[in-house]
Ligand SMILES: O=C(O)CCC(=O)C(=O)O
């Protein structure tokens with residue numbers, strides 16, 4: 119089949135986007151219609167970029183759901199689309215279907231949003247109870263080889279749930295997907311970490327370093343990480359905040375709350391260097407959800 123970006127196709131792409139379909143959805147419709155994946159991606163990106171350039175940005179953005187126009191703006195700044203919380207008019211709360219989640223604070227660079235009441239106390243307790251018997255010393259993905267390694271900079275214990283492995287996980291995954299406007303299928307299985315007194319996670323980036331030899335292997339499964347959601351499952355008596363050293367930000371670990379941050383390229387200019395500060399007193403439990411650019415199988 120000859121594949122040409124006719125004016126009709128371009129119009130269709132723009133109208134689908136303006137109607138609120140995410141670029142991923144438009145892309146998958148094109149692929150279903152017989153377009154070759156790479157060509158469809160290029161056509162989609164070029165069409166939307168040209169369209170944004172040739173129209174008064176405000177008018178086009180106003181016709182789109184805010185999170186879509188934010189995603190496109192992200193694309194224009196040479197990065198990729200990232201999970202985005204719809205905060206068009208800077209709301210105090212975001213409706214995620216089964217809950218109202220509070221927006222406690224947000225920052226543009228790094229892109230960080232602190233959320234209140236994402237999980238109920240019961241959900242926090244249930245996650246800890248399900249994770250506790252499965253905990254082991256945390257491994258981090260080893261970009262040198264693509265395997266996993268014990269990492270001295272990470273003294274927490276951890277485990278991964280499989281995506282959709284229980285009704286609880288399914289419910290929380292669906293909520294996160296609505297919150298971040300990102301497909302459930304692009305999420306890694308949720309990770310639970312436990313830190314005792316003195317345990318910490320030294321500052322690091324969550325994306326995979328493109329210069330490491332093992333990274334291409336890792337990227338075959340879902341592409342780069344583009345966002346992180348850290349959910350606090352309990353409250354350490356002292357210490358254990360999530361720190362962003364580039365900007366001197368520390369997020370307090372408050373049960374049921376969460377911190378979300380996104381990175382449109384695997385690069386320090388995203389200023390997403392972050393870590394878990396040492397626990398001084400008590401213990402700390404978090405659940406981390408990493409979002410990939412593509413489907414994570
Ligand atoms: O424990 C924290 O506050 C941060 C956790 C973290 O950075 C991660 O799971 O990638």
Ligand SMILES: [Fe+2]
Pocket residue numbers: 322323324346392
């Ligand atoms: Fe991290």
